Amino acid sequence: MRYQFKTEYIQDIRLFRWGGARAFWTLLGVYTLIVAGLNLFMPGQMTALNWVGLGAVSAVLYTVVVRKVAGDALWYGLLGIVVLTAPFVLDIYFVSQLTLVYIYAIAGVGLMLLVGQAGLISLGHAAFMACGAYVAAIMSQQGYDLLVILPAAVLISAMLGFIVGLPALRMTGIYLGFATYAFAYIFEEVLARADGLTGGNNGMLVEMPQLFTFLDGVKIGGLELGPIVIDNEVKLYFLSLALVALTILVGINILRSPTGRAFSAIRDSEVAAEALGVNLAIYKTAAFAISAGMAGLAGALNAYFLSYIFPEAFTILVSIELLVMVLVGGLGSPLGVVFGAIFIVMVPEMVAIAKDILPPAIGEQPGLKNGVYGLILILFLIFEPLGIHGWWLKAKTYFNLFPLYKQGLFKRQKSYMVSERDR
């Protein structure tokens, strides 16, 4: 067992809890330098296998050299290497599946902040995704740069989220769920009717976006800097990867900042939050706006991923899928969201495989996928309310405490009923 002694207050809010941010960046830097150098001197020689080998060598070097100060940065470093090399190694099908995981994770981080942290519910997140998707599609048609499109998608969705958040000031629980659902339904209908702008029910084709158009013709050492057209799966993969990393960083920042604390205060006791000076109106609408902004970003990426969007692609089922994802992954942690995203992308594939094996009486049922979602959700809520992230925590604790782990360590404790609360 490894003890972590705290030596300064800031340790509680560090990104890499036990130091090692420096080690992580050093590792990334070294790796990038080696790869760039090899590419420069031996163009065309870098095959997929070399990338993996290089990754492995760096990881081993890193473990040996920097392990002492590394802590969990080691795992972040390994994860970084894996996700950076994946598109060069994996089949293109898996690359696009991973891209989908990232897209879902972006939306999931937003929903996790709203549901897990602020304790508000939304059945309308499909609408925010749709908003982002249509903003991206329409602006790509006009030939805008991605650097304009993505912030616009985020901001417009966030504004929509702000407006939807206003009823949240007066409603909680299932009533809020219905209000957001109603909004999503109306929004879908608006998209279907506004066919001048959105192509109505026929949908619209999404043109591939351009990045860095302002660098057109600028060259450094014979290397053209821009514009980069996101026209294949690998480029979209890296775009999604960068954005999911950014979103998770923002998510973690909110969770460890006073804003995240204020969100959890609203969730646990509104009356106490207000007595401590938390302005409920501001924080509730902000939670909705942030959440919607992230969903909008995911929607924009989803539009490029699908390359053809129509209102029916953003129905209530998508909202529910997102909720299932956040709950199965584990509320309250960005890591759980990523687990949930992997889960939600894998289930349809698994169901497709299972369809071939199962007898036709079950396999041919139209609602099989949703049925499986529902079943898994119920099983998780009963047996593992902490979600997949809970498994992760338990496994980690088990190895940390190795011979001393107790069965009941994570058992839910019965606590006092809170009655007569002023709400």
Next chain:
Amino acid sequence: MAKSDAFLEVDDLAIHFGGIKAVDGVTFSVKKGEVYTIIGPNGAGKSTIFNLIGRIYDPTHGSVSFEGKRISRLPTHKIVGRGIARTFQNIELFEMATVLDNMLLGRHAHLGAGLLSHMGFFPHVRREEERHRHMIEEVIDFLDLQHYRDQRIAELPYGVRKVVELGRALATEPKLLLLDEPSSGLNVEETEDMAFWISDIQSILGITVVMVEHDMTLVNEVSDRVLAINYGKVIAEGTPEEVQVHPEVIRAYLGGDEDEPAEGPKEGEGDGEG
């Protein structure tokens, strides 16, 4: 109206829920630096007075002034910024958060950085967090909570929660502390600790305390003045000794000789609400 020397001034305060006059024209004033206790049988309106001062309810008429300024029309979340912190009768802590996070929320009114800089967690946010953390550690030291610092509230026993809630109120750096039954649900030993802390808060930190309390030992030990109310009306005010022998107070608690309604208040309540 607000006199210049009064610290907290409650003037003809009343709130009616439908036909029920929960608080019916209560007037009192608290001097700076004293411990002022409100007693009364169950349902007398003590907590309602707190909720009126804390702006959870809107008064039907009357006013509350603090440091010469009227606060009875402020929005609820602005009260703490004026220097009034409170605890709740049934403990309103944030159960899924740690003791530390609960106390840091007490610093909310003192926040400088805004939402956007929180998203980026810029260096000044980090420094601000560290500064607040220093202040919190002082409170933790004061209340001897070091042991529980990183534990979630849901894992803590009732007595500790009571102290954490007091700590969270202290973290707001209040001038006036409203304690709603600080000893309810505590055992004898914990109640003695609570009495000790309340007098420390008064003497060391110089914070004015207004509390609602049933435990007369605690009341006698720490209070400078006592206000007794029944059915939303003031029945006596004075030192603890004076109020306890006041005939109206005895009648309120033990039942009246004649006119009092039959469902009169019971004695010996105020504990075990956990």
